[in-house]
Amino acid sequence: xxxxxxxxxxxxxxxxxxxxxxxxxxxxxxxxxxxxxxxxxxxxxxxxxxxxxxxxxxxxxxxxxxxxxxxxxxxxxxxxxxxxxxxxxxxxxxxxxxxxxxx
Amino acid sequence: xxxxxxxxxxxxxxxxxxxxxxxxxxxxxxxxxxxxxxxxxxxxxxxxxxxxxxxxxxxxxxxxxxxxxxxxxxxxxxxxxxxxxxxxxxxxxxxxxxxxxxx
Numbered sequence: 678x679x680x681x682x683x684x685x686x687x688x689x690x691x692x693x694x695x696x697x698x699x700x701x702x703x704x705x706x707x708x709x710x711x712x713x714x715x716x717x718x719x720x721x722x723x724x725x726x727x728x729x730x731x732x733x734x735x736x737x738x739x740x741x742x743x744x745x746x747x748x749x750x751x752x753x754x755x756x757x758x759x760x761x762x763x764x765x766x767x768x769x770x771x772x773x774x775x776x777x778x779x780x
Numbered sequence: 781x782x783x784x785x786x787x788x789x790x791x792x793x794x795x796x797x798x799x800x801x802x803x804x805x806x807x808x809x810x811x812x813x814x815x816x817x818x819x820x821x822x823x824x825x826x827x828x829x830x831x832x833x834x835x836x837x838x839x840x841x842x843x844x845x846x847x848x849x850x851x852x853x854x855x856x857x858x859x860x861x862x863x864x865x866x867x868x869x870x871x872x873x874x875x876x877x878x879x880x881x882x883x
Contacts, residue, residue, distance in 0.1 A: 679824065697879045700876070701878045704878070717877070717878060718874060720873050721782065724869075729876065766827075767825050768787055768823060768828060768871075770824060770825075770833055771821060771822050773803070773832065775799075775800040775804045776800045777800070
């Protein structure tokens with residue numbers, strides 16, 4: 678399982694109708710095959726200036742890549758993401774269990 | 781519920797004994813009261829250079845602040861985090877449901 682996250686800041690004012698519309702359009706990406714548990718979060722740390730985040734999971738890298746090239750995703754990226762997102766950072770992760778340390 | 785995450789890169793080589801020791805020490809923070817579901821993840825996106833992440837949840841901001849000032853956390857930050865972490869970013873978030881958009 679791979680968790681794909683992206684944290685971002687929009688050009689729209691926080692709390693605006695345009696912002697809500699963008700976030701709703703983003704959540705519609707959850708209909709794309711292979712996307713699991715798509716959720717929208719509000720970023721609350723003062724140690725960075727991202728205002729929202731999107732989190733989703735994929736069974737494996739193949740499902741992730743199919744999402745990346747899916748027409749609905751490509752259309753969202755070109756039609757909504759590029760014009761409306763001022764700044765973003767993508768962070769993806771998988772579970773990690775530290776190996777045994779013998780000393 | 782607040783999710784606190786921190787993504788980081790260590791001075792230690794990836795796969796080293798020192799790295800595993802650091803991650804184990806970090807996971808021991810899960811014993812601090814109020815910390816829920818502390819997990820270690822490996823960052824896999826090529827779009828940033830963080831190598832690991834720690835994720836945990838707090839019931840509310842009060843629990844989060846109690847964790848921040850807990851002696852075991854303070855000791856970890858000064859004794860392990862500062863000397864062993866080369867770069868990091870903290871991202872915290874709460875659930876967000878976009879408001880209704882009527883047009």
